[in-house]
Amino acid sequence: MSRPPSSQTTPQFYRVSDRDLTEIELHSVDSINDLHRTHPEHSHKGTRPPRPAYSPSSNGNLYTSDMTAVNQRGRPVKWQSRLQDMLTPSSSRAYAMGCAIITLLLLTVLLIFYFLVQQGGAVRMLTEALREKEAAATELSLLIQELQALRHNLTAMRGGT
Known part of the structure; x- marks a missing residue:
């Protein structure tokens, strides 16, 4: 075609x-x-x-x-x-709306920074607690080793007498 x-x-x-x-x-x-x-x-x-x-x-x-x-x-x-x-x-309404929007944005930024500061403090506290826990675990481990050594010595003294 x-x-x-x-x-x-x-x-x-x-x-x-x-x-x-x-x-x-x-x-x-x-x-x-x-x-x-x-x-x-x-x-x-x-x-x-x-x-x-x-x-x-x-x-x-x-x-x-x-x-x-x-x-x-x-x-x-x-x-x-x-x-x-x-x-x-209108000029006054537009100005008021602009001010309201800028105020809301500033409040949002301030709330974000406040939240971040609070979280930073919480992270510091958790880090300290973790270090204390590690120190306590290390100390407990040393105490267990000493207790085992004492038990070994006590057993040796009973068996030797």
């Missing part, structure tokens, strides 16, 4: 969902608005078109200009808007 030349190939058509079309339209409107905003000399009307109150997202949800998530019925989702408010960087 031979392939037909590229000039004779028939184009393939793909079904595009309504959501994909909406997102393409939103991207196009945003791109055109950005172009008009950055290059007003290319604008035919001479005025800047208003930015739409929504922008596309990667998951298909629509976001209003204040970045509140909109559900399928067009109502804002409370937990998403609260989360967005928490994550929206």
Whole structure:
């Protein structure tokens, strides 16, 4: 089987969902608005078109200009808007979050050093206890040898008399 030349190939058509079309339209409107905003000399009307109150997202949800998530019925989702408010960087909130993160990191480092110092003290105590145990074992071994020598001498004295 031979392939037909590229000039004779028939184009393939793909079904595009309504959501994909909406997102393409939103991207196009945003791109055109950005172009008009950055290059007003290319604008035919001479005025800047208003930015739409929504922008596309990667998951298909629509976001209003204040970045509140909109559900399928067009109502804002409370937990998403609260989360967005928490994550929206305002200068005082960003400063406070930065301070909190740095404080937590410093506390973590201090706790690690405290733990290491405590472990170092425990290792020293265990080393001392081990040395004392070895010294006691050595002393006990010498006492056992002396006791065996005394028993041997006592046995020799009884047998010789």
